[in-house]
Each structure stands twice: as C-alpha cells, then as structure tokens.
Amino acid sequence: MKHYLQFNDLTADEYAHIFARAKEIKRKFKSYERYHPLADRTLAMIFEKASTRTRVSFEAGMYQLGGSVVHLTTEGSQLGRSEPIEDSAKVISRMVDLVMIRTFEQTKIEAFAAHSRVPVINGLTNEFHPCQIMADIFTFEEHRGSIAGKTVAWVGDGNNMANTWLQAAAILGFKVNVSTPRGYEIDPKLLGSLGLSQVKNRGSSYEFYSKPLDACQGAHLVTTDVWTSMGFEAENTARKAAFNDWCVDRKMMQAAQSDALFMHCLPAHRGEEVEAEVIDGPQSVVWDEAENRMHVQKALMEYLLLGKVNT
Ligand code: CP
Ligand code: NVA
Numbered sequence: 001m002k003h004y005l006q007f008n009d010l011t012a013d014e015y016a017h018i019f020a021r022a023k024e025i026k027r028k029f030k031s032y033e034r035y036h037p038l039a040d041r042t043l044a045m046i047f048e049k050a051s052t053r054t055r056v057s058f059e060a061g062m063y064q065l066g067g068s069v070v071h072l073t074t075e076g077s078q079l080g081r082s083e084p085i086e087d088s089a090k091v092i093s094r095m096v097d098l099v100m101i102r103t104f105e106q107t108k109i110e111a112f113a114a115h116s117r118v119p120v121i122n123g124l125t126n127e128f129h130p131c132q133i134m135a136d137i138f139t140f141e142e143h144r145g146s147i148a149g150k151t152v153a154w155v156g157d158g159n160n161m162a163n164t165w166l167q168a169a170a171i172l173g174f175k176v177n178v179s180t181p182r183g184y185e186i187d188p189k190l191l192g193s194l195g196l197s198q199v200k201n202r203g204s205s206y207e208f209y210s211k212p213l214d215a216c217q218g219a220h221l222v223t224t225d226v227w228t229s230m231g232f233e234a235e236n237t238a239r240k241a242a243f244n245d246w247c248v249d250r251k252m253m254q255a256a257q258s259d260a261l262f263m264h265c266l267p268a269h270r271g272e273e274v275e276a277e278v279i280d281g282p283q284s285v286v287w288d289e290a291e292n293r294m295h296v297q298k299a300l301m302e303y304l305l306l307g308k309v310n311t
Helices: 012-030 053-064 085-092 106-114 130-144 160-172 188-194 212-216 233-242 250-255 286-306
Strands: 042-047 068-073 098-102 120-122 151-155 175-179 205-208 221-224 261-264
Touching (some): 012 286, 042 053, 053 068, 053 098, 053 286, 085 106, 098 106, 098 286, 106 120, 120 130, 120 286, 130 261, 130 286, 151 160, 151 212, 160 175, 160 205, 175 212, 212 250, 261 286
Parallel strands (some): 042 098, 098 120, 151 221, 175 205, 221 261
C-alpha cells in the first residue's frame, strides 16, 4: 500500500505513468467516455482548512471514476472535539478505500497515514502541496513538452508550494530559481531533511536570488502564490510590508524566456503577488492548471488503488 504524503513518495517513472494516464483520463472526460474503474470505492475527504479546487477536483473526479465520496470537516466531525488523529484514522480507514486530507502540520497527516488501512493523499499541509505541483508539471508539459532541464522561477513565500517545487525539481531534473523576502525563506531544516543541496549553474535543483527579477531571468515558467497562506493569517500585516516587491509583473515576465508560462495555484490576489495583466494575460495558464488538478488526481487515485493500469 502506498501513501502520497509528499512529492517524493513517487519516482520519476511513476510520474511518467501517472501523467500518461492523466492524459488518457482527460481525453475520456472530454469525449464523455464512461470510465468507472473505481465503482464501489469510496474516498473520504477531510478538510481542516478551506478549499474550492481541491474539494471540487477530488469530489467530481471520484464520481467520474464511478466511486463516491464522504466529505468531513474539522468543525463538523469529532476531529474538532479533540478525537485523536490516530483513532480517527483507524475508524475512517475501516469504512473507505482512500483518504484525502488537507490539514496543518505534515506530522498530522503522517500520524493519520501510520494508522490508516488505506492509502492517504496529501491535499495540502503547511509544508507541502504535492497534488498541485503534479498538476502544474502536467500543465507545463501539455504546453511546452518535458520539464527536464528547464528553469522555474519561484517568486514569493518559502511556503508549501515552494518546498514541493524543490522536491519535484530533484526528482524530475529541472531547476528552481527561488526568490523570497528576507525572513520568509525556505526552512533550512526542511531542505536538510529533503536531502536537497543547492547546485549552482548545473541545470538542476535550485538556486536562491535576493531580487525576484534576477530569479526570473531566462525562466521557462514563472510562478507565485499568496503572500499569506492558510494558518498564517495573524502575520498578514507584516507580510504585506515584507512582500511588496514580490509581485509578478510585466517586467519579470519580460526577463523570462519569450515563451515563458505563468502559473499560480489559486486563489490569487491581483495587485498583491501578481499583477492582473500577468495572471489575465496571454502567458498565463492558470485555468488549465486548475482543471488539470482533477485529471492528475483521477490518475493518482487510479494508481493508488489499482496499480499500473495500461494506457
Ligand atoms: N490550489 C488549491 O489547492 O486551491 P483550493 O485551496 O481552492 O483547494
Ligand atoms: N500556499 C497556499 C496555497 C493555497 C492553495 C496556502 O497554503 O494557503
């Protein structure tokens, strides 16, 4: 049994398989071709934080595969009344075939997985957002071909998205240029535990830049995220001041490759982390990115429950 708790829970070969399946599953969806490999299977979705895309993509995706879903929130379940996560895992995983969790600390989802009888998927934690990065890379490859050897510019917070981009770069062989404001860098402890080391000018892994414009030079993809992630709202005022120069604008896009793409996992704040003319402009693929959450997650659920299905 496999869990998907962080990006490096799967290998490059497994990603190649999932992306091939996502392409086929997307084709079936677009042509209204019925595909019900998960008939009689149930997915429990546990949300300890808000969501639009993750909720809709997992729920619609599971129904489209012939399965059904149970939606739980902290407030509406005993999780909000201090039932231990381990007990919740033991109970929920006796009744369903698959669990998706969006929560706070990574240690919480790891504790759940350790006591679960069924595969557990990370739908976002403070540390990682692997389903989103999987969708982002699938989207990049749909538009531009293989991401191997390419450069991604990360402009903004050293958050769950940034951490996951770094994991993905090491696995799939591309480079991330990271520019975060001082005080909001990627957690060095996390970098150590990921076993990632900074490689300069070698076409892979990552490099830090103090100026966001420098990080965008020659990039094939420019991407950013909200200044204040869920769970960090108390820091909002300080963050607004610190992140003022980390707004992806036309100049940053001009510094990147002429055919560079722009991505944002959404929800976005126009005028904060990105100018409206960039996110709503011709280089932006944010709507494809959001839609592809569903297609890659359907392929992921198929893989976790049925193994390698032939394409
Ligand atoms: N990008 C993403 O995970 O969106 P939601 O918070 O709406 O699920
Ligand atoms: N970094 C953001 C992503 C939201 C999808 C957050 O954690 O709130």
